[in-house]
Amino acid sequence: MMYQIGDGIISPLGVTTEENYQAVRAGLTGIQQFPAGFRGLSHPILASLISPRDLENLAAPYCGARTHMMSRYRQAMSAVFESAVSNTMPDIYHNEIFTSRRVALIFCTTKGDVDSFRELSDQTINPRLYPWHVPQRMMDELKLPGKPYVVMNSTLSGLQAQIMANRLLCKGSPYDFAVIIGVELISMFTIFILSEVGLITDKTVRPYDQDGTGTNPGESASCAIYVSEERYHKDRKCLNMPSVIKFKSGVVMTDPCSRRDPNPEGIALQRAIKKVMAEENVRNLSFINVHSVGLKSYDNMTSIAIEKAGLRKIPVNCFEGNFGHSSGSTSLMNSILGAKSLQKGEILPTLGYKNHGVDGRILINTQLRTSRKHSFLNVSSGFGGVNAVALFTKEK
16 A cells, blocks of 8 residues: 655646646636647647647746757656646655655556657657657656656556556565656547547537547646655654545456447456455445546446446546546546545536436536545546556545
């Protein structure tokens, strides 16, 4: 088990976790219409995109004169990492995070630095663009020691990265801290991939709704910083944290299926939920956070799995309508926002849901609610039948 000691989110809705949280709380969305020609797009598109100028300005204080020479992807990685350290992490850890080899840096992605793919051709291979080289370049630029871990597994990459971090911070490990960074930026390559699998719609995404026809591409960068259980209890009196979020348990399970059609019963997801919930009483669950692609096959599978796992009366929320679909960052961002709402004693609303459109009998939360319960589930599913579930709890 590990404890969250820092976090950051950059999206069209804000440049800190708190700004993004308040935007979701108020029912705001970053999704808007962009015309053909914008960033080379061949047709108009509904998307949630970060201004390149804003991103460069955010990265400049941390990256200095070299900022303009960095790709947007590396700017986002650097900016969200430094934002998490500067705005939320206890001061006693600042120097250690930047200099110690007892820090595991984990990067979650689905495609890597998509902006730099233009440097490739049939005759040219550039190893610097491989997903595992991109975070190393960022670490070198920030003079961070060590080598990065990279997790690539569809939309659940951010959740799986946290499960991996939990293992790396076990008792007797060479690590005391884990820094997890997830980034998703949109390019023509990204649009092509999402279109090929039928995800993009020309309407605003409607999670779990009968009128859902797909999702909208989104950009975001997220960072979560964790400390091992052993180190947390050693330093607890110096941290000045009224409450803290514990990553209690997580699991990844896979169903055999085609890329377009998941297992209709969500068998693997059911098993994953039940395995994680073996460590928690249902009565302690405040909410379940899920993601959605606005397609009935996937939303249906998730809803059925939740119902058959015995959780149909637990409020369910989804942030796809606020941020769009930012694969490499989504499940990490959802975890951070879920943790923040657990600390505040609130359940955030689901934007875009109106009429129940899935077979599973689940309780979609559409309004801001208060809750005194102290745990939540984060659920994520992706192409290829992959599923991840994690349990987070609040401790005082």
